[in-house]
Amino acid sequence: MAKKKFYVIWKGNKTGVFTSWNTCKRHIANFKGAQYKSFASRTDAEKAFIGRYEDYIGKDTKKVKLSKEELKKIGKPIVPSISVDAACSGNPGRLEYKGVDTVSKKQLFIQGPFAKGTNNIGEFLALVHGLGYLKQQKSNVPIYSDSRIAMSWVKKKQCRTNLPIVEENKALFELIFRAEKWLKENAYTTQILKWETKAWGEIPADFGRK
Numbered sequence: 001m002a003k004k005k006f007y008v009i010w011k012g013n014k015t016g017v018f019t020s021w022n023t024c025k026r027h028i029a030n031f032k033g034a035q036y037k038s039f040a041s042r043t044d045a046e047k048a049f050i051g052r053y054e055d056y057i058g059k060d061t062k063k064v065k066l067s068k069e070e071l072k073k074i075g076k077p078i079v080p081s082i083s084v085d086a087a088c089s090g091n092p093g094r095l096e097y098k099g100v101d102t103v104s105k106k107q108l109f110i111q112g113p114f115a116k117g118t119n120n121i122g123e124f125l126a127l128v129h130g131l132g133y134l135k136q137q138k139s140n141v142p143i144y145s146d147s148r149i150a151m152s153w154v155k156k157k158q159c160r161t162n163l164p165i166v167e168e169n170k171a172l173f174e175l176i177f178r179a180e181k182w183l184k185e186n187a188y189t190t191q192i193l194k195w196e197t198k199a200w201g202e203i204p205a206d207f208g209r210k
Helices: 021-028 042-049 066-075 121-137 149-158 167-185
Strands: 006-011 014-020 035-039 081-090 093-101 106-119 144-147 192-194
Touching: 006 021, 006 042, 014 021, 014 042, 021 035, 035 042, 081 121, 093 121, 106 121, 106 167, 121 144, 121 149, 121 167, 149 192
Parallel strands: 081 144, 144 192
Antiparallel strands: 006 014, 006 035, 081 093, 093 106
């Protein structure tokens, strides 16, 4: 049985602590700049709710205790930089992705929701969107992703998903084809780097739904 989670909404159509993701979704739907995150206990959620979103996003993590030697070898994230991530409710399911400033976590772009998508597709699209965004901004800061699969797809200039095209996800696949076309037609020197979750915690663009 899946562990029960508690969802905090700091900014949304309704704010507070909620006990189901479906309820949380209703209260953030179509709310621009919604701020929300999941927690493992009600106590943690209630404590977070009276605090600031910025102090919690990306903090309860997959971070593990590493030795000083391991941490030194990994180093720290390069800044300035941007970070991208995706979230998918189901597989396939409702898909979103976004990019943020790595330090301030200021949202730079967000897309979705798209029906009948997968997390890998979202991670791929987020990276390509990030590359296009940085090129448009004439910026050459690095871009971080926590998905090795998406990074490999971008390198190959192809979204290698096995997801079938159905009526519900035609718009999503149109975006995939545009992303692949962009990769084939545009040169870039941006570094695409792996976000070291075990050392740094969740990527700053994390949607907080884990």
